[in-house]
Amino acid sequence: MKDLKVIFMGTPDFSVNILNSLIYHTNVIGVVTKPDKLVGRKQILTEPAVKKVALENNINVIQPTKIREEYQSIIDLNPDVIITCAYGQFLPKEVLDYPKYGCINVHASLLPKLRGGAPIHRAIIDGYTTTGITIMHMGEKMDNGDIISQKSIEIEDTDNVGILHNKLSLLGAELLIETLPSIINGQANRIVQNEDEVTFGYNISREDEHIDFNKTKMEVFNKIRGLNPWPVAHAILADEEIKIYEAIIGEENYNEKLNGEICKLYKDGIGIKVSDGEIILKIIKPSGSKKMSVKDYFNGFKEKNTLIGKVFK
Structure with a gap:
């Protein structure tokens, strides 16, 4: 040829x-x-x-x-x-x-x-x-x-x-x-x-990048990995945009908690309530900071337990 x-x-x-x-x-x-x-x-x-x-x-x-x-x-x-x-x-x-x-x-x-x-x-x-x-x-x-x-x-x-x-x-x-x-x-x-x-794979909009924690754990998991490493999923915590690169599906059920609420702190993850269970955030990028593991993120808190009860929007 x-x-x-x-x-x-x-x-x-x-x-x-x-x-x-x-x-x-x-x-x-x-x-x-x-x-x-x-x-x-x-x-x-x-x-x-x-x-x-x-x-x-x-x-x-x-x-x-x-x-x-x-x-x-x-x-x-x-x-x-x-x-x-x-x-x-x-x-x-x-x-x-x-x-x-x-x-x-x-x-x-x-x-x-x-x-x-x-x-x-x-x-x-x-x-x-x-x-x-x-x-x-x-x-x-x-x-x-x-x-x-x-x-x-x-x-x-x-x-x-x-x-x-x-x-x-x-x-x-x-x-x-x-x-x-x-x-x-x-x-x-x-x-x-x-x-x-026919189905469509339309270009990703800024709105598409936002995580809705009212969705199921599989839907949230798929969105996070479907936007990693670009353009990267994000959510808002205490008026700060947090980019989320990696997560895993957890096993906990927080039935009386709010969707998006931080319910459990793991050694290397943050357990978040979603509609049917838990998603555990592993790699994030806080606004103005570099991409980091959740373990490193915890190092910035004198009292990391103060994160419990905060809600991602």
Whole structure:
């Protein structure tokens, strides 16, 4: 496949393994990614992850602000196929219809489940036990194109979004290379998605990051790990935002306590009442402090028992 002229479109870290695999197996003639953006409190102008890889490999980089208006330079490269993965913009019909072998997308879910921009986060938050990768023909709407191939992976209780992200990125690179020959020889599947089975993995909002302790212990547990290490779940304790990175499900039932109430202090955790039992917070980040274990957090209190009875909002 080294003579296959590929344009790759992607932006975040998730796309890097896919791009590296394409560079090794095909002829990547261009990379399209979002413009550099200002990041962090110091507003440092930062390149997308795939741009760094492209430049390291002397590959032409195109960064349109609005691809629906700025696509001619892509067509001018005359690609045989366009492959996208977490690019972040809808492609115009002129681009979708141009390549000989079409436009192919690598999506981090088992479509039609979890269409959208945050399928990995949502798979964990929504309690899925299985997810995977879909290689698909691109359509004009969000993740609605015909399926070519899929490969599944179990979601372990020890997975957070960072761990699952890395597993799926590697799986996506592997499945894409396995699938490309069928696309080139015209034997690729076209399995129409069942619209009755569609669910969505919408982007995470600031509101989504807040923990509601009125939920069940499993729902709270899934939200915490589904937002770790980014963008991180949080709750309010005594008017202070506490970011919560890790928790485990406890065994206690505090039937007469308030949901969100600190009910028990463990050597390395804080037992919180939820609707059907207990969640134990393990790794947190108080406002203005660094990420720390609850054991270290306790070291900041002369009388840590004063935490008992306080309520997370």
